[in-house]
Amino acid sequence: MCGITGWVSYGADLRGFRNIVERMTHTMVSRGPDGYGVWIREHVALGHRRLAVIDPIGGRQPMIAETSGGAVAISYSGEIYNFTELREDLIGRGHVFKTQCDTEVALNGYIEWGESVAEYLNGMFAFAIWDERDAKLVLVRDRMGIKPLYYYTTGDGLLFGSEPKAIFANPLASKAVDADGLREMLASTKAPGCSPWKNVAEVEPGTTVTVTPAGTRTHTYWRLKALEHHDDRLATVNRIRELMADVVHRQLVADVPRCVLLSGGLDSSAITGLAALHLAEQGEELRTFSVDFDGYEANFRPTSVRLSPDAPYVRDMVNHVGSRHRNVMLDSSMVADLEVRRATIQARDAPNGWGDLDTSLYLLFKSIRTTSTVALSGESADEVFGGYPWFSEDLVQNSKTFPWMAMSKSRMTDPLAWLHPDLRNSLDIPTYIADQYSSAATSVDHLDDADELEQNMRTACYLHLTRFVRTLLDRKDRMSMATSLEVRVPFCDHRLVEYVYNTPWRLKRFDGREKSLLRHATKHVVPESISNRVKSGYPLTQDSAYVKILQQQARDIVAEPGALVFDLVDHSWLSKATSADGDIPSGVKAGINSVLDLYHWLEIYKPKLVLP
Template sequence: MCGITGWVSFETDLTQRREVLDAMTETMACRGPDDSGTWLAPHAALGHRRLAIIDLPGGRQPMSVATPAGEVAMVYSGEAYNFAELRRELESKGHTFRTDSDTEVVLHGYLEWGEPVAEHLNGMYAFAIWDARDDELVMIRDRMGIKPFYYYPTRDGVLFGSEPKAILANPVAKRIVDADGLRELFSFTKQPGWSLWHGMSEVEPGTIVRVGRDGLRTRTYWKLEAREHTDDRDTTVARVRELMTDIVHRQLVADVPRCVLLSGGLDSSAITGLAAARLREEGEQLRTFSVDFVGQEENFKPDEMRDTPDAPFIRDVAKLVGSAHQDVVLDPAALTDPAVRRAVLAARDIPVGLGDMDTSLYLLFKAIRAESTVALSGESADEVFGGYRWFHDGTARTADTFPWLAFRTGAHDRGGLLPRDVQSRLDLEGYIADQYRTALAQVEHLDGASALERRMREVCHLHLTRMVRALLDRKDRASMAVGLEVRVPFCDHRLVEYVYNTPWSLKTFDGREKSLLRHATRHVLPQSVVDRVKSPYPSTQDPGYAAALQQQAKEVLASPDDPVFALVDRAWVTGAVGQDPATMPSRTRHGLDRLLDLHHWLDLRRPELRI
């Protein structure tokens, strides 16, 4: 796992601009604390920061191969879990290798197959190849968008990087945020290709972008397709079990310490059980980690999203599988520390406003990094198997909008704290409606499907092409900010394709959410987890958290010229800081978190706002 960046300019001698490339590369030191490298040619410059996971001494980058027609150089981030099989195949075709790294396998795969190398890979990856044979840059991103990848077209080429901060370190890139960027920031529709920064885009998942002297071209090499599912229930459950077992085994491969993120829910517990069984076969004990809050279990109160605290279920799983478990317990002071908030914002590049769910994730990963370098996560199971509560809420799933926006959690303020004139200019409801229509138009249907099956295919497609990408980005940024590689087994494209095409009636055959996953993995789960109702990532219920937010918001209010009030209504903040923190609605707490995120982000990134 690493950070990549680069610059292609067909009118500049980039061998004379090393200092700029070094500055771009250095922005991602946290993503790659183990090594740094650069490669320069007259019209292409590549930078790399390395987190060593496989072949610790041999996987240095940028990596290049000299061919009779010109050099081919690559910077690569991620893991190809099938690299051993691909290496054997390439060796049979005459390729020779100098290292044991998966990076070299991907590079030789490109030499053998060209850009279709992406279709041979199983894993998470974002990589860029400068092919001097054609004077072209080739950028390729994994199918689900697990690894981030951004680019910024210029007058005579392109800038790219794992994160926007790498691109913004180049003086060619302008730090402009316009109305289009803000609309998505406050809407949470996850528009494909969106970047907050004007002129910058994501390389979309499952996409190849080529940049040459004649401009930029894109090609989609993978997308969700509707296919007939012919397996019966038992066969389907068995196939999910087979896939899950193979995926977890593949993703445990590493030359560094590994662990699993355990929340006590079905998703993480299934990964934990399968991983523990595998490591026992190898004579190794699994390490597990979880996050909790001071007094959460003792004082827990059920709410609209969470019926039970995590801790009892975590203990049941750890006892059953015999893992070496560690709880990372946080208090309001740690969760509201402005330095931690700024570290999260520096990592994420955008002021999302998720508050303690962001800071706790960052602090959890920071604690894990002291013990392990690779962690497996249950992220994305809800999108794949249909686990969120709004999948099963009739009003939300039939609403004429994104189901997660229709479900009344109070977490989405739809820009309610924006000044009225800004709300009017952004027209968030109109933007959301446009995005929703655009998203539905991408869904393929099978002939003869019932109205319910058609709608649930749409709902699943929305989650797998929209929501999941936002959550994957969140997890990548928080983990890589501390040099931790988090792997997401539920995003293996084989599993995604198979489960996506199972009928909704099969996904819910036992009258519960995630029926297929529950039955496929119940052999490694305690009964308490098998019976547990879906509970999302934890959030503190301590009123001390809201009180600390109010105090920090008062300090912002005390500065009459704070630039945040271009985006936040001062009267709204004044009202929020006067509420009783013990009875504060979640919508208000969310708004205060967003205020503070915007306040610190504006100071960190200094954007030019064009609303």
């Protein structure tokens, strides 16, 4: 895993701007603490920060291949899980390799197959290739959008980076946020290709962006398609079992210590069980990690989203597989610490208001990184297998909006109550969300003979796999790479995604429960207590002390009535929220977190706000 950045300028000689390229590269030191490289020619500059995972000695970047027509250079981030087979294929085609790393496979794959190289790759990746033979830059992103990649078009070329902060280190880029950026930031619809920053675009998942002297063009090499499913129940379960085993085996490959994130839920336990089984065959011991809060289990109060504490199920799974486990224990002061919040904001480049969802994950990853460099996660199983509670509710199945938003609306919570009334009216977030939903829903392919239920549920699955999951994957990437930890997501293997996506909804829930297929496909590696556990969301502290700390931090902001944040925030709402006693509603807590994020984001980034 690494950080990449670069600059293409067809109207300038970039050999005189090495200091700028170095600044761009340095912004991502946490993504790549193990190595640094810059490669510059007249019209191109590539920068790279390396987190060494495969072939630590041989995989230095940018990596260059000299051809008869000129140099081909790559700056690469990610992991290719089928690189061994591809390497053998390319050797058979006459390619000579100098390293054992997957980067060289991507480079030689491009020389062999051109821009279609992405179609051959199984993995998570974002990379840039400069082809001197045609004076062009090719940006490539993996199918599910696991690894991020952004770009900023200039008058004579383009800037790019794994994160916007790398782009902003170049004086050609302006840190501005306009009305559309605010809408995207506040609505959380994950509009394809968009970022909160004006003129900063995101390379869409499954897409290549090619830059030449003639301009920029994009090509979608992969998207979800509706295909007939011919397997019966038993064959489907068996196929998923086979795919899961293969995916986990591939994603355990690393030349550095690795582990599994274990929550005690079905998803992470399935990965844990499969990983333990495979490593036992190799004579190796599995490491597992979980996160918990002081007093959480003893004082747990069930909610509609979190029905049970994780700790008992984590113990069951650890006892089942015999892993070397560490429980990372946090308290309210740790997850509310302002320096930790600021670290998560800098990692994300934008405010999200996720509060302890972000800070606890950041602290978990930071702790894991002391002993492991690679972690496997159960992220995205709910999106792939339809595991969220709202998948089974008529309200959501028949609503004409994003399912996760319909659930919030049904509970009569207003996630933007804290927003300044004037800004709220001018942004008109409901219309923006409605437009985004319409655009997303109309792009879904359906089978001709699909009934209404199948069409509704395919649409719901599509929205989760192309919108909701990308928000979670971005969070996972940013929090992990801020601590120099590589997190892999087996459930995002495109073969598994395609297969399950095209399994009929009634088969996905054949036993009347969520994630029927996953439960039955992995029951041989998971104890019965976990196999039968009802989904419980990622834990949040229930300690009232956490909210009190947030309120005090917000009171300090209320005392600054001239603070820039009040161009966006309702001062009276915040004042009232900070003085509330007792158990405040979850929406108020979320609102305070949003305000705190905005306040510190404005202070750290000093963006130019172009308000409507």
